[in-house]
Amino acid sequence: MSVGKILVAMSGGVDSSVAAAFLVEQGHTVVGATLKTFCYSEIDGPAKTCCGLEGIADARSVAARLGIAHVVFDVERAFTDDVIDDFVAEYAAGRTPIPCVRCNSFTKFRDLVRRADALDCDGIATGHYARIVRREGVAHLARAEDDGKDQTYFLWGIPRDVLARLHLPVGDLRKPDVRAAARTLDLRTADKPESFEICFVPDNDYAGVLRRYLGNDHPALSPGAFVMEDGRAVGQHDGYARFTVGQRRGLPGGFPEAMFVLEIRPATREVVIGPRASLVASSLRASGANWLAERPEPGEEVGVRIRHGAAVVPAEVVAVDQDGFALELALPQNAVTPGQSAVLYRDEVVLGGGVIHEAGAPGQCLSPSASARRSNASRPSSERSFGTRITTRTS
């Protein structure tokens, strides 16, 4: 494990503040870095007023308290290209992206590594709830001590070679302990409320973000039909981008049982709805895979998480190739949603993950490149996508 100078990503939240503090306590030379990903003020005013962004100010204050250097890297353009554009395109394609996965996979960690190299830093660190464990000398990403806070679901896409130099100082702690540590250190962020928003989606108004990028008359934001599984139209919606698989809210009423979104069909602007029984899936196919450990072999038993905060459930790998994998789930799962991540575990260790493209009945998703049952799952395998419901907490 490398010791010495460490570049720690400081968002201005309590977790990364404490991460930086712990590294200082451990005797490392620490440089705090805030990545400026987005300028909120662009929405409202003619002048950029991001100099006052609260997160940057909080991170700077904590760094000053800890007596470490603090720098800001402007990654706004890369973030827009890699994350926001993808977010918008995924919704337009009827999927539900996870921008935090996209950011960790493409922007945050690569940028940190590049800057760490430029600034002669051996290690990088973040305030994620996850751990680095070493098995036979090899660094692996593992679930956090506090399983309720575990953030590995968002981290499966990071470059594997980062693990050897990555420090995750709060991964061994529970959230209350982190807050207590921040209070003891008298950090200004100690009692900062947790953010459940996506950083570039103020007030969780993601439809507003889509309107701004796509325009009001984009098909994804235009009226379309609610249809039943048999194709019968049962009402009208005001834009399929407002829906996600498994959603109950905003659907037509008058059915004997609760209805859920089963599928989104961008080509016809249809939102397919049906009862809970139609929502369960026992197999899934994912693409755009990234491996953080040995790639599992067909026939191997693994654990899989299909949504942030969901339990890790047993599954069997039925196929795996360059691009992705197919799984049979030991227990049927609700709302296995195209665009969300499927993250594979062996015990506490993250093996890797991919983006769900298809979900279905037992045996339906036999190969990573199987033909799609659902129209929104038929897309070129070379195209990477990431997503999940908008309500996930940020990471």
Add this chain to the structure above:
Amino acid sequence: MIYLDHAASSPLRPEVWEAMRSRLGTADFNPASTHACGRQAQDALDEARAKIASAVGASRGEMFFTAGGTASDNVAVLGFVRRRLGERPRVVTSAIEHKAVLQAAKQAAREGADVVFLPVDRHGQVDPDDLDRALADGDDRPTLVSVMWANNEVGTIQPIPALVEVAHRHGALFHSDAVQGFGKLDMRSERAPVDLLTATAHKLGGPVGIGALVCRRGTCLEPLVFGGAQERGIWPGTQNPIGAVGFAAAVRLCLDERESHLPNYRALRELLAAELRTAIPNLVVHAEGAEERLPNLLSVGIPGTDQGTLLVAIDLAGIAVSSGSACSSGSSTGSHVLDAMGAGGEDYSVVRFSFGPGTSEQDVRAGAAAVIEAVVGARVAAAS
């Protein structure tokens, strides 16, 4: 920390602090008060006003204190326009002005003025012939020409006497944002009879928060803020006599030291450019071909490097410089000045060094070494 960012703010000089300190108890009162304490404060304010005005050959009655450069620029541009809204007012300015003028001009346009932005050549110079053409029609319209004395990002000094002559020939008023050159360049009115001039204390080693607008007699402006009669209503609000004392002390120091400091700055600038150029062959020195440049400022461009990373590397090496305009978030948005000069572009870093009274040859060599170390070590290569 080696401080090479005096164009952003030049630290308060001990002599200035001493001058301010010496007036505590005799000038830190409200100058508008009618009692003896207020009169002492008023005296300090007036004395300071006279000293600063004399630096540009203006009288005491032509000098107004404001909150700083931005306030003065705004009063000059918007105050001119608002006073003449019914007469089709016009503002002719340059593409490389400070945001305080550019944004005020854009606001003036929103309020009904015609606004013209003059181009600059690749060294950042405004051509008096361009101004002549821009003013060719509409001599009957109230027009304000606003061109900065010296550019804050690249250091180009504009041909102010020639530009003033053209403006006056067309009956236009002339404003110059002289924040960067004030106290260093010859701004006496017999050489360049501008009608309005902006200056600020903290670029000269004076305190932050006090500026000046020199306003030739008979130049009518509409105030932007409203309150009492202070500064004859041009910039109302309780005046800042201790700040004014500091401002005046800083101006006096600058003028006294000009003869010795300017050649020294020039030598440091050339030394720095030479050191950098030897180690970084593709280095670009901005405004190098300009007729005149600020002697204490060097702006260089380094192709193939990442701006944000380079600035951070220099910062962590203990050298304070900037990319040209200050933003506390570390934003490195493209420069409108370089755009107007046709310089810069993708993967192009800008480093602006600016010197002050304490800057030594050793400081400059250390600054050069930090940049060279970062660039030549290929550690800040652009990602693409």
